[in-house]
Amino acid sequence: MGVDLSKPWFKNYPEEVPRSIEYDKRPLQDFLKDAAEKFPDKVAIHFMGKELTYEEVFNSAKKFASYLQGLGLEKGDRVAIMLPNTPQSVISYYGALLGGAVVVQTNPLYTERELEYQLKDSGAKFLVCLDILLPRANNVKDDTDLEHIIVTGIKDYLPFPKNLVYPFIQKREYNIVVKPEHKGDTHVWTKMLEEASTDYTAYDVDPQEDLALLQYTGGTTGFPKGVMLTHLNLVSNTQMSRHWVYKAEYANEVVLGILPFFHVYGMTAVMNLSVMMAQKMVLVPKFDVDTVLKLIEKQKPSLFPGAPTIYIGLLNHPKLKNYDLSSIEACLSGSAPLPVEVQQRFEKVTGGKLVEGYGLTESSPVTHSNLIYENRRAGTIGLPWPDTDAKIFKSDTLEELPIGEVGEIAVKGPQVMKGYWNRPDDTANTLKDGWLLTGDMGYMDEDGYFYVVDRKKDMIIAGGFNIYPREVEEVLYEHESIAEAVVAGIPDPYRGETVKAYIVLKDGEQLTEEELNQYCRENLAAFKVPKLYEFRTELPKTAVGKILRRKLVDEEKEKMKTEEANSTS
Template identity: 40%
Template sequence: MDKKADANRTSQPLRPWIDHYPEGIDWDVDIDIRPVHEQVLDACAKTPSAIALDFLGATTTFGALADAITAFAGALQSEFGVTKGTRVALLLPNTPFYPVAYYAVLRAGGTVVNCNPLYTVDELAHMADNAGADLMITLDLKMIFEKAETLVETGRIGSLIVCHFPDALPLAKKVLFSLAKRKDLVDTRRSRIAGRVAHYRQLVARKLTPEPVTIDPHTDIAVQQYTGGTTGIPKGALLTHANVAANMSQIDKWGCDLFYPPTKVVAVLPFFHIFAMTVCMNVPLCNGAQVVMLPRFELKALADLIARTRANILPTVPTLLTALARADNITSNDLSSLEVAVSGGAALPNEVREAFAKKSKALLAEGYGLTEASPVVCCAALRVPSKPMSIGLPLPATDIRFVDIDSGRVLGIGEDGELQVKGPQVMLGYYNNREATEDVFMDGWLRTGDVGHMDEDGYVFLVDRIKDMIICSGFKVYPRVIEEALAEHPAVDEVNVIGVPDQYRGEAPVAFVKLKTDEAASESEIKSFLAERLNKIEMPREIIFKQALPKTLIGKLSKKELREDYAQMKAKNREQA
């Protein structure tokens, strides 16, 4: 980066955050870009008898993890021709099979394509078509396998490798599952695609040795991670081995040895999501720390897991924190082992911070990132408190700036604009999408689409998403401002605000509200409450009460579904008029 050129474009200090880094952390550091599979195998070799994975009580040592990774990589090469550049789709929830498959694909030279098992067949078909993945690894759970089966039948995927779910369970639970939940499993021998199905257990049992693969960390793609698709068709972000490893290194340095033994990291967020892939799996395992997993979020199961394992780090999202804080049957004693909770995926409201603080003494740190940055860009300190309502400071070796949305002018301290990022964790671009790639970069900086500002100490504060911004009578209205005001109402449980077409103002805000159980409030009452907190332009045109608000898989409130629902509702009203 040309420091002189940047200094000429803005009067603010180039990196004001450096002087406010927590003690023991430096910005200008060497970043480790060794491929992640090499790092995890090194960790396995150092402490082969230590526990790497805990899945519902079934444990896997680092030595056993290395053996499985190596054997599976050998099978992928010899049986399926996986080599440098081969796309392999993982359609797996959190189980021990996921890390084995992930690292084995990378060891074989392939590229991981993460797939969400809750996606519809059409959504998975788009990803498979776009990625060109011919091989998929999945489970024999009926609800997942049948989707994979359809992808093979329609020609999107060539072959499946199927993992037998009960093999991941402790012996007693395995027997119980096989007896009581047999109907949830698929007998792949009777599948319509039985001839194109291979079995994980048999492949690993062959103990084939993989051929060496020379990786260029800067150009070879480790993960083709599809964006969430909340604002359109998902795009495949090309994350190199260096991108993935660099973000691990940055987080490791930011944590000041937090992610080393005897640490235990809770993995309730799904590994196929970029936040969990990096923070819940890659960072701790490559440092020899234990990962304790759940296949899906269940409140009691999570509390039991934390109490049983005495886990001390909880990567989380605001909705999960809210659920923990409000659960009457979960006590502070159940969460007493927690030292740090790292919240990401969505903005962390202050009321959630306060509610969680009443239930747990853990330091609650908000982080920020995006798929295109592998993903973490900024984070609050993990050892000491940070400024409230901030997403913290840029990670080591990360540069940020704020740019005026209309003019592209680089802004100064305190001025709201688009957050842009440079750093070794930033992707190469989008797969087979030159137009989108050119659009997401500006002068070599990654455009995040998020609006906010930096204060004089380098702390970053976000206001909203550019795409969510409402232009109302020529004025910029940010839904998050309205949402925060609505959240202060004692009867409001959840709220989401969108912009809708308005004949007079061009656009107008509409608020969707879920009330708390046993609470009541009218539209006029809430508008009276807001009148003291919002200006007339920010006042929602309508307040629509809902029993539940749509969310993404990681618990982020989704505006996409609300826009679709609102458009359908208005179309239906016009037809009936």
């Protein structure tokens, strides 16, 4: 890869981590085939008591590919997957790739509005979704390119008697019962697997050029953009991960799969890495502290990629000391800054290692991480990964800044995206001479450790979810009573940041917080809905009328400081 070995971070690399890697220039789906051939009887997935071997997962993926090709799937067609962490999410992901498709990961929490936008933008012809999401999918289908919907349910992979009980639990929790029929353009997962053969057409794949994934992200302005990630992008970042956790043994680890696979971090650090290393994945479709603590004690995972809110949730459980978490050996935390005290407490409780990493959807996603087993530096995002170059640029130029000076973090490496789907201008603004401009402000110290100090972007990271103010503001501005609105991320001790909306009503209009909250819940995924609302007569603006979002955030921080000072005096 032509790595510059004079970079300061390499002096901190242990012998076990290579500076450069010889990447497998193969399609991503080949690694599932490898695992199935080498370890056909090894458990690939544990899901709520049900276990599937690598041979079973691979055979089901081949059936999925064959069935979709029978419906007309061709190389390059987009297949949207709208599932939580279930066996179906793994099978359909690799099955779509086997069939020559490009996967479009879709958040199951999306409202109709958000789903319709993503399906339209990606041009997806196929959608895999849970039964309870079928009404949502059917409502937008006619306004998109969707031709077929494959419907599955949590109960499809539950062991007896859970599979009989679950529909009643589902009705109680979601107040919905859907019984899809296997006909026309609606296809029932269990019927599909019964009917399909394992014979499919394998297309030639150019790993460096052919897309494996369209992963949507919001960027600085406007609606979400489809990040084009090639097979090589994903393979290289997964192989980097494998070398970073160098103490993990091939086919001998258990990985806890809490991070959602529809998020690129969970997809790479849990699903793709587990398959590449033939590990057992313990899938968690919905984060629940009690469930996870019991799973850790019973399944004894050794690798636990997560986000700060997950670790905080476990640490704050009143009966934490009743559970044995000593199986955990290594945890890489991403999606949001990891508080030092959380790291220290978690390591004390488990005896394992917890370190902070950094990345973006546009980089598949990891570019930096602290070393897991040695030379860690708390409060930093760590060191660039193998074959990953990183620099601090003067904002808006490609002038490199000296050590210690704050500028924009830029990265370059084989994991960096091909560009944004159908958005050449956005691509040109983000990729400069091969460098990915992250939009994050930071600096590098003399030892090659990187620090993030602020976000150039307005993006809010709440509980590990990326929330783009513009999306929320668009919804608020559509309300007939609202004259002006601005959304900002304000500090939150648990979620990192939380969403707050500042509202100016039209003259003579009245609107309660409860009414506004209900409106937002009907038009936004739950994690994007503002947690706080403040009604004002005016908003701070520049001379040309631009609302000063940063001033509102600064006001909140000052208010919190004052409240903290008053509470301790």
